[in-house]
Amino acid sequence: MYTNIGRKIKGLAKAQAIIMAILCLGAGFFLGVAGVPVLILAGVVAALIFYIGSWVLYGFGQLIESAQRIEEKLNADNNHQTIYTAPQASNTYYNPQPAPSKAKPSVCPACNAPCHGNGRFCEKCGNMLY
Numbered sequence: 001m002y003t004n005i006g007r008k009i010k011g012l013a014k015a016q017a018i019i020m021a022i023l024c025l026g027a028g029f030f031l032g033v034a035g036v037p038v039l040i041l042a043g044v045v046a047a048l049i050f051y052i053g054s055w056v057l058y059g060f061g062q063l064i065e066s067a068q069r070i071e072e073k074l075n076a077d078n079n080h081q082t083i084y085t086a087p088q089a090s091n092t093y094y095n096p097q098p099a100p101s102k103a104k105p106s107v108c109p110a111c112n113a114p115c116h117g118n119g120r121f122c123e124k125c126g127n128m129l130y
């Protein structure tokens with residue numbers, strides 16, 4: 001019932017556009033002949049609007065259809081190849097370790113001034129120490 005939904009949406013978009021266009025053109029023509037000629041034009045404009053509006057729904061159906069085709073292709077590929085195997089549970093993938101902390105040098109590597117205090121930058125030249 002819900003298979004091939006992309007193609008169904010496309011069909012719905014087409015059917016809706018055609019039915020609404022016929023209704024608008026018919027009603028406009030009918031009322032126009034009955035004595036309000038401008039409604040013929042209004043009917044044509046309304047039919048055009050329904051036609052253009054159907055592009056959005058049709059495009060959505062096309063999008064679903066394409067995505068399904070890609071999905072099927074990917075699944076078929078996975079059945080023939082063993083490239084995409086699920087990673088084994090092990091510590092090699094996720095091994096959270098703190099970044100290695102560098103020791104603070106005793107003298108500035110840029111200007112050789114002795115480093116006092118806990119600042120990250122040389123007090124003399126401003127060089128980053130670690």
Ligand SMILES: [Zn+2]
Nearest residue numbers: 108111122125
């Ligand atoms: Zn320095």
